[in-house]
Amino acid sequence: IEPTREVDNVGQILFDPIISVYYATIKLFSEMGLNVIVDTVIDNDKRFNDYLDLLFDHPTFFVGVLCSKEELTRREQIRGDREIGLANSQFDYIYSYDEYDLEVNTEELSPAECTDKILSYIKSDQDYSAFKNLSKREISVS
Template identity: 90%
Template structure:
């Protein structure tokens, strides 16, 4: 049995990754499983709220995100790899917003069929979408923009201002069905991480 395909959608928050993923899940030609980092954090928060509904901390913790982020990300990475190892096709819906995270993905998925897709959107449109959504900090996407779009190798780029989510999904499916090689991820190198 061959490894499942990993469709890695790289784009800022509000760029349209989840909408494209939902369209890819709806089609019947190639089955996909959607793994969003938002679900991993949301499920963890639900677990805490449900398991410990009456919890009352005895002290304030300022760095909750720092304590939880890396371990939850590790479980997310491992789940992507596990699904591919089980022969399942995976839609990766996350944000590569720093070099360490990119290196972790590259190391983990280098030997897996990874289709690296850039999900583009202008800064102005990202701000408009954040305002419409109401569940994202205004300016989050713009703060991620330069880091996320710093990669110069992609198998495919889709622009969510020019194409609807369904059209982006069709473009991705057409590429997959064309039997072209997924080589961009393998051409990328680990990034130097500065320690401050």
């Protein structure tokens, strides 16, 4: 079923307050000095810009979680809780960032190995600079 503009607008109206609370919670916890893990897919320029605005003045460890398009498609199919084709449709945008503080490849490393690599980086006291080096993206109006 193809969504209508009205459904899109209703969904946007209902979704925006939830996203706003989500962003505000991330910012609040960070301002309280808590370490926050934001596991998300940045799938469009507006969302990226929102995160950049929200987190620019906070230490942000930007981790690229990498995987081939073929493997993402395979995982999407076996999970059964995703719209088939979503991974393929988002792939080019999601992997359009060329700078991360750290990259982990989930095809090459187990979840435990990815975790160890991330924790090792955190414990090394290296600066988190990749996110601050990124620029806002121009949002096209369609």
